Amino acid sequence: MNKKLETELKQELDSLGQQSLLWNPRTLNGPSGAKTIIDGKESVMLCSNNYLGLANHRKLKKAAIEAIRKYGAGSGSVRPIAGTMDLHIRLEELIAKFKHTDDSIYYNSGFTANSGALPALLREGDVVISDELNHGSIIDGLRLSKAERMIYRHNDMNDLEAKLKEMTARPQKPNRILIVTDGVFSMDGDIAPLDGIVELAERHDAATYVDDAHGDGVLGENGRGIVSHFKLEGRVDFEMGTFSKAFGTMGGLIATSKTNKQYLLNKSRTWLLTGSHGPATVAASIAAIELLMESDTLVRKLWRNTKYFKKRLKELGFDTGNSQTPITPIMTYDAAKARQMSVRLFDEGVYALPIVFPMVAKDKARIRAMITAEHSKEELDFAILKIEKVGRELGLIK
Ligand SMILES: Cc1ncc(COP(=O)(O)O)c(C=O)c1O
Structure with missing residues (x-):
């Protein structure tokens, strides 16, 4: 063990601790659900991304178990060598059908989709224009590319x-211009004006890439996402998303044309150089998409719960920001207050996490409450009652 390195790392950790920036995650002792056991205590869950309650859905579990029986526990290889099973192909075909695109490519996660596809698409001589609040996986993907980066003000x-x-006024015009945006911004819950972005892109001969991690399963017809929400089918070049939120499993997706897919699978290092997902995850992901294609019941329930929760908090006098989606900020502005609120809520049986710097600006601390279709009215009412109680204690409402 190198003592010098360890001492330096310890100093850095101490410094993070002094700034209240250390992560000490609590542990789930059961499935992710609207009500679950966390650190041994029954709590109403208000901070998962399991928007539709699919993470513990019986159809997904059945599909996973059957796939393990038929195909085993692992895939045995990276996708380009021997890790592509017919299950992976079926999932990619289904994603394309769901998204109304010609084809799609499935990565191991949303993070690896962004950090692999973006550097593959953007080379020296190209320019990428990125929203200032885009997700860290986009930022890392752009850091790996040799293209010039430009940042535009949020939305x-x-x-x-x-x-x-x-x-376009430059004497030496860029080869490719790519505009990259989150679809739904994860900290504030606001939606990118994708219709305006696509219009500008078409006018200036630029391509578009949207990260729909928080729009998949939430926005659009049957949860098809932001492109469906704005009726922009066929006009967005790369529709990226994740299975780790509303779809309840794990994996990243990019819905696109056949040529774009072929390019990405030949050039993305995060697709080429990592073992592929095992049968259980892929089969459960197929089941998730099938479920959404059959019915929009869960998506409608998600929106009913979201509207009810936001309305009640507003009536109580909380500042819930400008969210247009189930992501519901409860603004405390002060980081210490956000942390205190989270601890007090946990004492009261509600698990909701603080969001503080560097995830948001120093003076924009908040609790971020995530609403799901799985919450019952009783669970939402219980959470609201406790938020009201703790909010009064901390002087957030009168
Ligand atoms: C906007 C956005 N993009 C990408 C990701 C990464 O997705 P995954 O969890 O599949 O790696 C996330 C997840 O935190 C996200 O919020």
Whole structure:
């Protein structure tokens, strides 16, 4: 063991601890659900991304068990060598059908989709224009590329247009221009104006890449995502998403054309150089998409719960920000207050996490409550009652 390295790492950890920036995750002692056992205590879950309650759905579990019986526990290889099973192909065909695109590519996670596809698409001489609040996996993907990076102000179409005009007025025009945006922004829950972005992209001959991690299963017809929400089918080049949130499993997806898919699977290092997901995950992911294609009941329930929860918090006088989705900030502004609120809520049987710097600006701390279709009215009412009690204790409401 290298003592010098360990001492330096310890100093850094101590410094993070002093700033209240250390992660000490609590442990689930059962399945992720609307009510579950966390650190041995029954709690109403208000911070999972399991929007539709699919993580513990009987159809997904059945599909996973059957796949293990037929195909085993692992895939045995990376996708390009011997790790592509017919299950992976079926899932990619189904994603394309669900998203109304020609084809799709399945990665091991949303993170590896962004960090593999973006550097593959963007080379020296290209320019990428990225929203300032895009997810860390996009930021890391762009860091791995040799393209010039430009950042536009959050959801600001005037700033995006100015950047596009600046680029096209250059004597040496960029080879490719790619606009990259989150679909739903994960900290605030607001939706990117994708219709405006696509219009600008078409006018300036740019391509578009949207990360729909929080829009999949939430927005659009049967949860098809942001492209369906804005009726932009066929006009977005890369529709990226994840299975780790509303779809209840694990994996990243990019819905796109056949040529784009072939390019990505030949060039993304995060697809080529890592073992593929095992049969259980892939079969459960297929079951999740099939379930959504059959019925929009869960998506509708998610929105009913979301509207009810937000309305009750507003009536109580909480500041819930500008969210347009089930992501519900409860603004405390002060980081210590957000942490205190989370601890007190846990004492009261509600698990909701604080979001503080560097995830948001220093003066924008909050509790982020995530609503799901699985919450019953009783569970939501219980959570609201406790939020009201703790909110009064901390002076957030009168
Ligand atoms: C906007 C966004 N993109 C990508 C990801 C990464 O997805 P995954 O969990 O599949 O790696 C997340 C998850 O936190 C996210 O919120």
